[in-house]
Amino acid sequence: MTKKTKTKSTAAPATVNPMELLLQKTQAVKLKKGAEIEATIISISKKGTLFDIGAKAYAVLGDKELKEISTYLPYLKVGEKVQARIISEESKEGFPVLSLRKFFENGKWEILKIKKEKEAEIEVVCGEYGKGGVFIDFMGIRGVIPKIQLTEDYLQNPEKLSGQKIKVKILEVDEKKNRLVVSQKIAFLKISQKELMEGFDKIEVGKVYKATVLGVSEFGIFCEVVGVEGLIHISEISWEKVSDPSVFAKIGDKIDVMVVEKNVNDLKLNLSIKRLSQDPWETIEEKYPKDKEVKGEVVRQERYGYFVRLEPGIEGLVHISKLTGKEDLKLGSFIKAYIEKADRKSRKMSLILTQSEKPVTYR
Numbered sequence: 001m002t003k004k005t006k007t008k009s010t011a012a013p014a015t016v017n018p019m020e021l022l023l024q025k026t027q028a029v030k031l032k033k034g035a036e037i038e039a040t041i042i043s044i045s046k047k048g049t050l051f052d053i054g055a056k057a058y059a060v061l062g063d064k065e066l067k068e069i070s071t072y073l074p075y076l077k078v079g080e081k082v083q084a085r086i087i088s089e090e091s092k093e094g095f096p097v098l099s100l101r102k103f104f105e106n107g108k109w110e111i112l113k114i115k116k117e118k119e120a121e122i123e124v125v126c127g128e129y130g131k132g133g134v135f136i137d138f139m140g141i142r143g144v145i146p147k148i149q150l151t152e153d154y155l156q157n158p159e160k161l162s163g164q165k166i167k168v169k170i171l172e173v174d175e176k177k178n179r180l181v182v183s184q185k186i187a188f189l190k191i192s193q194k195e196l197m198e199g200f201d202k203i204e205v206g207k208v209y210k211a212t213v214l215g216v217s218e219f220g221i222f223c224e225v226v227g228v229e230g231l232i233h234i235s236e237i238s239w240e241k242v243s244d245p246s247v248f249a250k251i252g253d254k255i256d257v258m259v260v261e262k263n264v265n266d267l268k269l270n271l272s273i274k275r276l277s278q279d280p281w282e283t284i285e286e287k288y289p290k291d292k293e294v295k296g297e298v299v300r301q302e303r304y305g306y307f308v309r310l311e312p313g314i315e316g317l318v319h320i321s322k323l324t325g326k327e328d329l330k331l332g333s334f335i336k337a338y339i340e341k342a343d344r345k346s347r348k349m350s351l352i353l354t355q356s357e358k359p360v361t362y363r
Contacts, residue, residue, distance in 0.1 A: 071140070075108075125138075126161040129161070236260065298334075
């Protein structure tokens with residue numbers, strides 16, 4: 001059975017034995033083991049895959065990689081050209097054997113880039129729910145659906161997506177960073193990238209918006225502002241030291257936030273709560289002049305001394321070098337002290353205990 005010259009390649013009919021196709025070629029080219037070549041797909045399935053490489057017989061995919069081909073079947077078509085490597089010039093059956101390892105490792109990123117450019121949907125398998133959102137798998141590439149990009153059905157219970165195959169659209173794909181970010185919501189609502197950008201562009205830095213709390217972690221509060229994802233970093237929650245963001249917000253809360261920064265690359269916002277109120281350190285030197293006697297609560301002990309809170313956002317340090325060792329300073333106790341120095345630029349204040357009076361324990 002021979003192949004007519006200049007005949008356009010098509011998928012092998014179901015009634016044709018694939019072994020007959022292997023011997024259809026009459027043109028011979030010199031093959032070299034390890035050589036990188038361009039191969040045209042003649043037929044493709046999990047039972048067997050044939051390629052035209054210009055040799056006397058069609059080439060086949062190695063048995064080991066044939067087991068992986070089912071993952072790529074939705075993204076490879078008859079007639080497409082792929083980069084391959086010759087791993088055998090001629091097997092016992094008389095045909096060349098190819099490896100698509102390079103495509104398996106890099107070609108899938110090209111598929112993602114093309115899908116993003118065309119704003120086409122892809123199907124992914126959902127995994128566990130973590131801090132960043134729902135983790136997903138696409139042909140072995142690990143990605144994430146940020147919580148804000150889930151449909152309303154799964155917003156409150158994202159863990160229910162685990163194990164499901166769903167359609168998503170690509171928000172960000174970066175092979176160098178091994179980063180893939182997708183959206184279930186955009187695919188479901190049929191929103192275009194243009195519409196998403198238009199909403200993002202309307203948001204103004206420095207302006208106050210009403211945000212919906214989507215989640216809370218140890219490093220901040222995740223929010224949605226008019227359909228755009230944002231994060232209130234733990235350092236932007238309050239002027240005072242924050243150790244537990246969950247004290248300040250719960251999932252579903254509606255809170256006022258200020259937009260501090262817009263990240264155009266991933267269409268995200270950096271938000272702030274604390275900037276809605278005046279920075280208490282702005283007037284620190286006038287409010288707390290040197291030698292002024294103050295009263296505050298001991299809130300933290302470090303190896304170099306004790307921190308005393310005078311008001312929300314304002315803490316002073318009683319350095320260990322200023323102590324005799326006889327003081328009985330306990331967390332939660334209220335003490336009197338003198339201002340030694342208050343520095344607005346460094347946002348630091350040093351205190352000296354009032355020695356004439358004993359600390360008054362908070363009850």
